[in-house]
Amino acid sequence: MGRQFVSARLPVVLLAALLVGLSYGAARADVGPGRAIPLANLAGAPVLQNPGFECKVGYEKGDTWFGMPLGWTGVLMLGAPQLVSVRIRWGGGCDSNKWVERLEGEDALLFRSEDLETPPEPGKPFDAAVYQRVAVTPGTAYSLSGWMVSLCGGSATPSSCPTDYYMEKLLGIDPTGGTDPLSPSVIWVGDRRNFTETRWLNLRLAATAQSDWLTVFGRIRSPFQWHGNHAFADAFSLVRAPSAYFVNSPARISDTEARVQWDGALSPEIQAIPGSTHRLLFDVQYRVGAQGAWINWLTDQPVGSATFTLSACAGEYTYAFRVRSRAEQPEGPGAQPNHRYPGVWSEPASIVFTSQTVCVPRAYLPLVLR
Numbered sequence: 001m002g003r004q005f006v007s008a009r010l011p012v013v014l015l016a017a018l019l020v021g022l023s024y025g026a027a028r029a030d031v032g033p034g035r036a037i038p039l040a041n042l043a044g045a046p047v048l049q050n051p052g053f054e055c056k057v058g059y060e061k062g063d064t065w066f067g068m069p070l071g072w073t074g075v076l077m078l079g080a081p082q083l084v085s086v087r088i089r090w091g092g093g094c095d096s097n098k099w100v101e102r103l104e105g106e107d108a109l110l111f112r113s114e115d116l117e118t119p120p121e122p123g124k125p126f127d128a129a130v131y132q133r134v135a136v137t138p139g140t141a142y143s144l145s146g147w148m149v150s151l152c153g154g155s156a157t158p159s160s161c162p163t164d165y166y167m168e169k170l171l172g173i174d175p176t177g178g179t180d181p182l183s184p185s186v187i188w189v190g191d192r193r194n195f196t197e198t199r200w201l202n203l204r205l206a207a208t209a210q211s212d213w214l215t216v217f218g219r220i221r222s223p224f225q226w227h228g229n230h231a232f233a234d235a236f237s238l239v240r241a242p243s244a245y246f247v248n249s250p251a252r253i254s255d256t257e258a259r260v261q262w263d264g265a266l267s268p269e270i271q272a273i274p275g276s277t278h279r280l281l282f283d284v285q286y287r288v289g290a291q292g293a294w295i296n297w298l299t300d301q302p303v304g305s306a307t308f309t310l311s312a313c314a315g316e317y318t319y320a321f322r323v324r325s326r327a328e329q330p331e332g333p334g335a336q337p338n339h340r341y342p343g344v345w346s347e348p349a350s351i352v353f354t355s356q357t358v359c360v361p362r363a364y365l366p367l368v369l370r
Helices: 012-019 086-090
Strands: 003-007 059-061 067-069 073-078 082-085 109-112 126-135 141-151 168-174 187-191 201-208 213-222 230-240 243-246 257-265 279-288 295-301 304-309 315-328 349-355
Touching (some): 067 082, 082 086, 213 230, 257 349
Antiparallel strands (some): 073 126, 141 201, 141 230, 279 295, 279 315
16 A cells, blocks of 8 residues: 555544434425435435535645645555645635636645656656545445546647556545555546546446445556646545346246346435436346356346347257446536446346257258369
């Protein structure tokens, strides 16, 4: 594990208090604007502290690394970059009203390479992460969405970044609650494209909690020395993941066709987002037997069903199916920033097909050249 530095945390008593919720069925007195229920008041909702890295929410200054927003801990695996509030570093202070790069709110987290534009070796390589542990329910699936933008070669356009150089933006979850970003238990999703291709990019993933704690990571890996290299992170969101499951799935069928039906639900946190137009989309995969590779069958489907047709000779064949939902907003008005929340794959559901088709062997005569 790399070097840890400034950590700003809430007292455990306050964190526990924020996790206390009420049942969903009764009339609510704490429903906010647009009939949105505050996320901290939803029973069982995960509480991610300061997901927008706002210095006004809380900020602890450090000597070397400048500081950390409330709730977050920084880790350096390579180099000596600055991890700092962009408003404090480039905006003149936390209380300033100067424009700074951000996606939402008033602040964002800056990852700034050492000697950014200072010769002889500006923009030194680095690998740095921030993390936060969140109290969760074991066995429950959680979805993490976050936004990042990387600027290899600085903000000038056209970019001077060499074509084979990159800064990798990474969003991660450790479902065991560990705090080492180099641990094999961390699940990562990443993107290497520069700001000239993506601007602010939404990264998202889902995982099932394996303990009472789950750890959220934001990480920038900049393996090349190049001037101007820096990146921003903002607008993280952790919710219970949307669910997906099969309905009336047959275990065995005396046919080569089976009707596969799926359904699912948005989590209460997603439904409570003000202005949300999130809807469920489903992906379905299948595999042959218990150990075969998963094969994409259907993508971007609404709630519904489809007929799976098997082409095989007489005999029994076992196919496994799994389904995953994704909560996404259609084009047009909706909650901003446009968080997208994937779910986890369902447990496989197996169907045994019994084919009655008799295949006639084909005879092949040798080719004789005269």
